[in-house]
Each structure stands twice: as structure tokens, then as C-alpha cells.
Amino acid sequence: MADIWSAEKRSEVMSRIRGSNTKPELLVRSLVHRLGYRFTVAGPHNKRLPGRPDLVLPKHRVVIFVHGCFWHGHEHCSDFKMPNTRRDWWIAKIAGNQARDTRVENELHQLGWHVVTLWACAVKTKGARAWLEERLPVLIEGKSRVASLKVAEE
Numbered sequence: 001m002a003d004i005w006s007a008e009k010r011s012e013v014m015s016r017i018r019g020s021n022t023k024p025e026l027l028v029r030s031l032v033h034r035l036g037y038r039f040t041v042a043g044p045h046n047k048r049l050p051g052r053p054d055l056v057l058p059k060h061r062v063v064i065f066v067h068g069c070f071w072h073g074h075e076h077c078s079d080f081k082m083p084n085t086r087r088d089w090w091i092a093k094i095a096g097n098q099a100r101d102t103r104v105e106n107e108l109h110q111l112g113w114h115v116v117t118l119w120a121c122a123v124k125t126k127g128a129r130a131w132l133e134e135r136l137p138v139l140i141e142g143k144s145r146v147a148s149l150k151v152a153e154e
Contacts, residue, residue: 024120025054025066031129032057032064035136039064049113051104062140063108064116065101066123073098074119116140 020041032039032055039055049056053063069079073094083090105115116139122128 020054022066022068022120024068024118024123027123027129028064028066028118028132029055031123031133032136032140035133037136037140049111050107051100053108053115057140060114060140061112062114062116064118066118066120067101068120071097072101072119074121077119077121079121 029039029041037057038059039057041055049063051065054066055064056062057064067074069077070081071094074080082094101117105117108115118132122132
């Protein structure tokens with residue numbers, strides 16, 4: 001199926017996709033702060049950490065990544081569907097993102113950091129946010145390995 005937009009319009013739309021301060025990331029920041037945890041965000045002061053984590057909780061030696069379901073290839077998620085145009089390019093792109101995610105997580109573990117990965121779909125609904133509010137202290141203090149959640153739309 002052909003793209004519904006011209007190449008110029010598609011380029012404009014894609015250029016507006018943000019890599020930081022996304023809505024899911026802001027929701028997680030708000031929730032973590034409301035739970036009483038203090039953190040820093042990706043920026044000049046966190047360049048020493050591999051992968052530029054979305055949130056860094058130095059006191060707990062925990063980093064949190066909020067992965068977009070499409071860009072990081074969240075399997076079995078309704079927010080991830082491989083595009084039909086330039087399919088080979090997208091498969092390589094998303095596989096590369098996943099390989100980088102694994103490499104960065106390993107590097108952070110070697111540096112003594114605990115990594116929590118949250119999917120964007122895990123903060124979309126009120127039910128998912130309620131679950132996260134209960135689980136985040138365990139994920140931060142209990143050091144559970146990965147948080148991956150998909151809650152049905154309400």
C-alpha cells in the first residue's frame with residue numbers, strides 16, 4: 001500500500017517526532033516524583049551514562065527508560081505494527097534499536113546500575129498508571145529486572 005502523504009509531507013511529519021519529553025515520559029516523571037523519589041533526567045549531567053536514560057535515581061542506583069512501543073519494537077503490542085512501505089529498512093532500523101537497547105542495558109549493569117524499562121503502552125491508561133504506582137517502589141527499591149506491561153484499554 002502506498003503512503004497517503006507525499007515524501008515531503010512524510011518527512012515533515014517524521015521530523016516532529018520527539019525523542020525526549022514525550023507524554024509517556026512526562027507521566028512517568030510525574031508519578032515517580034509524586035511517590036517521593038528524586039531523580040535527574042537525560043541531559044548534559046547524565047552524558048556519562050550509556051544510552052541517556054530517561055530518569056536517573058542516583059540514590060538507588062536505578063535508571064528508568066520509557067521506550068516507545070513503535071521505535072523499540074514492542075512485540076504483541078497494538079501500538080507496534082511494522083510499516084508496509086520500506087519494510088526491509090524498518091526491520092533493520094528497529095532491530096538495530098533493540099540491539100542497542102540490549103547493549104546499553106548490559107553496559108549499565110556492568111557499571112552497577114539497575115535498569116527498569118517501561119513501555120509507553122504501560123502508562124497510556126488509568127489502569128496501567130495505577131498498576132505502575134503500586135509497582136514502581138518495588139521496581140526501584142526491590143530491583144525487579146524489567147517492567148513490561150500491557151493493560152487493555154478501559
